[in-house]
Amino acid sequence: MSETREHAETGPPVRPRGWARRHRALLIAVVVLLAGAALVGLRPWESCGAGLHTVGADEESVGSSYVCVGLNLDSGPVRDDDPLDPLEKLIKGRNDTVGDNFKTIVVLENLAPDPKVDSQPFSFVRREVQGAITAAWPKKGPPGFKLLLANYGSNADHWRVVADEIIAAAAAQRIVAVTDVGISSENGRALVAELSRHGIATIGATVTADNMNTDPRGARIENFFRVGPTNTDEARAAAAYIAEHGFQRVMMIQGVSKEDTYATTLAEAFKNSSKIPVIFTKTYDVKPLADTSREAYLRGLFSRWHNDICGARPDLIYFAGRGLDLGALVAALAGDGACEGLDSVTVMTGDDASTLAGNPLELNKDIGVRIRYTALAYPDQWEMFTADPAYPTYKKNHDNFVAEFTGTHGFPKGELWDGAAMIAHDAVAAAVEAALRNVSSDPVSVADMVRSIDCNSPVPGATGFVAFDQTTGNQLDKALPILSIDADGSVHPVDLVWSRGRPLNTEPDCGR
Known part of the structure; x- marks a missing residue:
């Protein structure tokens, strides 16, 4: 081997251009993407915002079908082409204006129902959110309330994720209560029980199963209440x-x-x-x-x-x-x-x-x-109650709600026909009242204030006066419309009955 050849083989190696140098433009683009995503709280391989987790998605493919479960801290979309997007933007706009002295109410539901699996249609969920917005932000209402949506997915399958996110955010977000709770299910019971264990109050709207106020072991869930009937x-x-x-x-x-x-x-x-x-x-x-x-x-x-x-x-x-x-x-x-x-x-x-x-x-x-x-509620239900001396008061409360729903927020009056907006409104209204009665901003102090909403100091609601039984947390003397459905899908009132046989506050023993 010649000296020249040996020198060439043993001399300093020739270094090829590194990957970063060869792909400089791509690297710059990735860095910019990462930085931009960080500003909005997203990672580019994820589709969901802060407090949310992606399920049902191919995480290697940005833009694929996805659903976000958890607590929607950014009020962003929870699925592809999210039909709730207009309401989420409305919520975000209001949340951004509350300032530093605020309290938060959470609306918990299956926000992206799958028609192949779920029995509850999206339109019902939309009306629930509209009712919640109406209660949180009336025209002359108190300032300083935020509204956040939480999604637990089909059959509340992701209840643990939601519970963890709400518990983690409770102090920083000053969560007053979790409202609505969606449909009655075993997963829903487990979620409510877990929140109660951490001192967080829940106020159900459409959950009617008798055992929703007990945990899976049968023990009373101390911090659970409901504005709907059992x-x-x-x-x-x-x-x-x-x-x-x-x-x-x-x-x-x-x-x-x-x-x-x-x-x-x-x-x-x-x-x-x-x-x-x-x-x-x-x-x-x-x-x-x-x-x-x-x-x-x-x-x-x-x-x-x-x-x-x-x-x-x-x-x-x-x-x-x-x-x-x-x-x-x-x-x-x-x-x-x-x-x-x-x-x-x-x-x-x-x-x-x-x-x-x-x-x-x-x-x-x-x-x-x-x-x-x-039914839980019906917009013309009080017209079957006109002979009672209490009729003017119930009618006035309902008319005030309709004025806020259609006038202040511009939601269509036709959205009221199934009572979803009315019952969701009353759950949030009870949470607002509990927060106003409370001198503390600690979430664990709120349940006692909800308990104080009894027959002697009820909350005027769209579905009637809201008052809670001190032993069970259930609504007292709920008005129940009996409705018919015609062949064209239209709904008509048949009768109006009361869960305890009489309207609230007509007897001295109203708390029994």
Whole structure:
């Protein structure tokens, strides 16, 4: 080997251009992207803002389908093409103006319902948020309140994520209460119990299952309250209606999913309340299906029951299940052939039927079907109460709400028809009142202030006066409209009853 060759092989190596030098433009772009994302609280491989976590997404592909669960601290989108975006922007705009001396109310729901899995439609959720906004920011209301939305996903499957984020943010955000809570479920109970364990109050709106105020072990959840009725309240009202109108042959169709406490406790409450024996019961349980929707599956199942129903010849079917499921039952009853001796039937159910209303229904085909349900609220409900001396007060409170909803915030009056905005408003109104009564900004001090909202000092609401039972946390003397749904989906009032048989504050023993 020559000296020249040896020198060349043993001399200093020739260094190639480094990756950074060769891809300088790309590196600069990545740095800029990272810096920009940091300013808005996002990482570029994530789609969700502060307090939120991505689920159901391919995290390697920015822009793929995603859902954000958790506490929406930035009031940004929680899914692709989020239909709540206009309301989230409205909330963000108001939150940005409250200054440093503020208190926060959280609205907890499944903010991105999947129609293949969830029984609650998005339109119902939208109206709940509208009602919450109306209560948080009335035209002449007190300043300094923020509103944050929290999403726990389908069936509250991500309740632990939401609970952790709310607990972590409670002190810094000065959280007054968590409101709404969505549908009754075992996951929802676990979430509410966890918040209560950390001293955070929850005020349910549409959760009616009797056991929502107890934890999974059966112990009372001390910091849980609700402005809506219980299923026992609804079943008692339904049983009275059935007895009054002379129905004799009552059949029950019951959802038995262990996770859906709304259906199971509604069925149990009706059995305990009805003076007319149930002659026949059919049960169903729906699991998430990969190849078909919940509604399509149940339409097929209920069709299989046609001969059984014809044989039982009920004059009334009490349906202890979700509103979406009721739609499948009605389609099967009306469209699967005539029954000898059964020309028509009344189907009565609970408040979840409001999610079915608004959609055309074929009620007058092979078997005529009449739908009745106990509702959480109805905009014209006080017109069935005009003879009572308390009517002017209840009507005035409701009219004040409508003026704020349509005038101050410009929401369409047509959005009030199913009561979702009204009941959500009252939950937030109770939280606002508790915060105003409280001299402390510590979240753990709020529950005692909510407890002080009793029959002697109730909160005027859109659905009536709000007052809480000191033992159970349930609403006292809730007004319950009984409504019908026509073939065009329109809703009409049939009756107005009270959960304890009388309006609030008409007797000295109002707290009992």
